[in-house]
Amino acid sequence: MPKFRPSSRKRWRLLPAALLLLTIGGAAAWTLLVPDSGGEQAPAATAGKIDLTGQPFDEAIALRGQWEFYPGRLLEPASWDAGAGAPPQPAGYMDVPGYWNRQPIDGRTYPLEGCATLRLTALLPEELPLLAVKLGNTFTSYRLWADGRETASAGVVACSREEAVPRQIVQVAPLERGDGPELELVLQLSNYDYYKSGFQRSPLIGTEAQLEAAYRRDAAVSWFAFGACGIIAFYHLLVFAVRRRHLASLYVGSFSLLMSVRTLLVNDRLVYTIFPELDWQWFAKALYLIFYLGLLLLTRMLRELYPAFVGRRLVRASDAVGGLGALLCLLTEQRVYEHALLPAELYACFVMAYGAGAIAVAVARGERGALLFLCGFAVLAATIIHDFFYMADLTRAASLAPLGFLAFSLFQSVLLARQYAGSFAEAEQLARRLLAMDRLKDEWSQTLEQRVQERTAELQEAMGRLESAQRQLVQAEKMASLGSLVAGVAHEINTPIGIGVTASSHLAQRAERLRQLYASGQMKRTELERFLAESSESASILLSNLQRTEQLVRSFKQVAAGQASELPQRFEAKQAALDVLISLSPLLRESGVRLDVRVEAEEGLETTGYVGAFYQILTNLLVNSVTHAYPEGGSGIVAITISRLRERAGLYVEFEDDGVGMEPELAARIFDPFVTTRRGRGGTGLGLSLVYSLVATTWGGAVRIWSEPGRGARFELELPEAAEETGEEQAHERRDGGQAQARNRS
Structure with missing residues (x-):
């Protein structure tokens, strides 16, 4: 067999192997060199x-x-x-x-x-x-x-x-x-x-609130890892139950189940919250059994996924080490089987290095999905090696293997999704080829004029689909914005309602206590006065929180109802802008940007127009500023100034932020569909395109932009009253004029 030599085009694929070694080395260095947290920098005790x-x-x-x-x-x-x-x-x-x-x-x-x-x-x-x-x-x-x-x-x-x-x-x-x-x-x-x-x-000393909060936080992370690993185990075992030949699902599911159980045994020993009388010997045996069985399953999983690169001898050796180690744990005490742990850990490091090398060779040879698998395996190997140091008291940090396995499972999910997408793409490609062959056979039996007519019809149909898709994307952008409002308002309402429930339940308990005292004839004047004081305080808490909830619901209802309406109606400009700010307040707080939004408008300034479009315009402009004007977070100021149009009835809106601004080339085409600076990071490029469409088409107005790098951006909007719309030709002229102004303003 000739010796394998990677070509120059494939040598770059060996890079993940080097990255894997760097990841494992970095994990070891972090474990040994990074100081512990949790107050280890405080003064140390001297002489007791x-x-x-x-x-x-x-x-x-x-x-x-x-x-x-x-x-x-x-x-x-x-x-x-x-x-x-x-x-x-x-x-x-x-x-x-x-x-x-x-x-x-x-x-x-x-x-x-x-x-x-x-x-x-x-x-x-x-x-x-x-x-x-x-x-x-x-x-x-x-x-x-x-x-x-x-x-x-x-x-x-x-x-x-x-x-x-x-x-x-x-x-x-x-x-x-x-x-x-x-x-x-x-x-x-x-x-x-x-x-x-x-x-x-x-031992740690601190306020009871600090330690309880830290304990609950660590427990929440452990329970999350336990549940996530358990769900992954259930899914893969279910796949194996349906497809018995797919042994990789059996090994991954069993390994996930072991990681789930191990989460309760390490760190804060949450298993004792479920089994408080658990025998310590079986507790220790469970930890070691999970290690030995996990080593066995990990090797078999590598062999099942990459049989051409992982040999049978490694599987037999891992079966022997894992089986003998598990048997030793079951038959002896901890003082005996503990001595076998270090050689087994060294062998586990060898298995992970061997597996990494085998997967790296698979990457170099162009195996499909091997690169993603190697990345996930690198994270898993690094966290397992970290846990070896943790068990050897070379680090005071917590056990990370379950979290590493979750990251490994995430890479596996991406790999599985890519495999499904590839299968669907191949099926679609075959279907297109069959349709093309049928069409070609039909075309040979038709005249050239018929072919031209068919192509013309196809182009018209494609244009119709394209226009329909664009309308659907615009509608999806609207619904996504409304969905963000719903999620934010629901999260915001949860806090006052929760406070109200707590206050009302406390009031009910106190009332029941007072009733019992009254029934037994033991009620005193002090008990009645205390009940009246607590009742007043609880009622005040209920009233303030219900008023806050009512304000949020009213603002959201106005915004949602306005966005659902497509008919012109009379509304007050400043109140509409404030409703948008209240509805977006949860999103603004969670964005990481400390935004000071200032609204200036003449009191009582009203107009007749499309209030839903007005809400959507301000929403998209605010979301655009939060997302693009402050990419590094921090703080900023957004000024919204609303006044009357000078030459006709309507509104003149200036929206200005002090963010990073943009280049003139980008500003010239910022209203085009699908133009975004966050491609691949969640940006669709439809936000400002929808703003332009709503201003020019729905309102029949104009929008202009001014921006320079480092000096923020200013949007100027002219929104005439709906009654001034005289016909389709006038709206078309305003749309063309607005587009020309938007592209020429810099």
């Missing part, structure tokens, strides 16, 4: 004391550094009371985060199994609100006291294997501070089941 009096507590602070270490003893806060005799003396100071069996403490390394007490005194600002402590991965059972009060525990702490019960629960424990600025933390630990004794992460 940490001074946090100068900290702003705007985020949680890690209680890292030297904790007092009392090995082999389970001490409680009473041991340090003044009346308990001589206080115990620490054997040394343990660095947190860390493990007492992996660091010398006062020149001595302590054995893995056993118990210990750690103590830390923190100096805190006295004016702080209610505090809490978050305990992360602590091996493998603990009890925590704060200022003499027990606040948290996991498992049973004991100094013997028979009595100790391991449990690994991540929790946020509220603290009840005593008098004075000092906070004493006493933590009992014991470990007889894991190969590390101590902390994977430093």
Whole structure:
């Protein structure tokens, strides 16, 4: 077999392999070099004391550094009371985060199994609100006291294997501070089941609201990854149930299911919220089983998708490693099967490197879809390698493998969509060829005049379809704008309604409580006065939020009804502009641009015209400014000035922003359909084209633009009253004149 040498035209396809290596190397460098978040830059404890009096507590602070270490003893806060005799003396100071069996403490390394007490005194600002402590991965059972009060525990702490019960629960424990600025933390630990004794992460201290919010945010991300991986698993397993020969769906679905389960076992250990009494040994076995089975499934998936580039020997080797590792986990304790993890991780790195090389060769040989698959595989491999560092305590960051698999699935979805699109395109191409052959056969039996007539009819039909498509695109642009208004108003209404529901439910609870007191004859004057005060406050909250909801609904109703109407009607110009601003307020807030929109108009200025077109014109101009005038975000000013036309009845509107502006060449054709600077990023090029169509055709007016790079843009609109329309010829002249003015103004 001749040696494969890529041609010069295909050498560029080897670039993804280099990108993959850079991605994996970048992930490793980020894991090892980037400092941890979560307050790790705060002061560290020294000799069992940490001074946090100068900290702003705007985020949680890690209680890292030297904790007092009392090995082999389970001490409680009473041991340090003044009346308990001589206080115990620490054997040394343990660095947190860390493990007492992996660091010398006062020149001595302590054995893995056993118990210990750690103590830390923190100096805190006295004016702080209610505090809490978050305990992360602590091996493998603990009890925590704060200022003499027990606040948290996991498992049973004991100094013997028979009595100790391991449990690994991540929790946020509220603290009840005593008098004075000092906070004493006493933590009992014991470990007889894991190969590390101590902390994977430093305990965090902060306000209870901060820690609870961070915990809920992390839990939401984990639940999202769990659900997304579960949906992907269900989809692929369903595909396999329909098409049993498609083994790749079986492997991808099974791998997705493992990633979904693993999400609940890592980071904040959410599995304990479902199974609070889960045995710790089975918890640890599940993590290792997922790794070994995932290695087996990943290799089989590569073999199934690229059989010409991934050999059977790799599959057999992965089956052996994964099967033996899983069997070892099931039959032995964690202290035994832990020693097989490092060789298995090294082999997994080899498998990913082998797979990356095989896919890179497939890319170089022009395999369809290999480039997209390689990009997704690069992200998955990088996150898996990151998790290897995470398990080895080389990084304090969270587990990223489920998120990496979601990104890999996204690339797979794009690849699948491209395959379907290619199949449909081939089918359409074959259908066109058959139709062309039939047409050619018919043309040979007809005269030249008949052919010309047929071609003419085809061109007319094509022009009709083109005009119909253009009308549909314009209508779609209108509906998309109205849809954005609907979504924004619905989101905006949700907040006052939610507040109203909360206030009304609280009022109902208080009323029921008062009724019970009245029925039992225990109602007091103070209870009645409190109920009246809370009723007044709740009613005020309900009224203000319902008024806000009514204002939003009224503005949106006016805009929506106006856009649906195509008949001229009398309306006030300034109020119509303000209705548009209220309806677009959610979109403006979520755009990332801090926009100051100023509307100036004569009070009571009215006209007769197409109010729906007026709403659509202002909506498209505002959306155009948000999207194109401020591409880097930031802030800006938009001025809308409405006055009377000088020579005839109608409105003269000036719309001006202070954005980036545009080149004269672009301004000259800005009203042409499909002209956009955001091609491929969501821009259709129909927004300003629709503005021109509504002004020139619907209103019979004119629109002009002035713009220079760096000096913003100004649109000038002339909107005559509908009563001045005298006929089709006059509208045609105004349309031509408006187009000429729009193209010549710079």
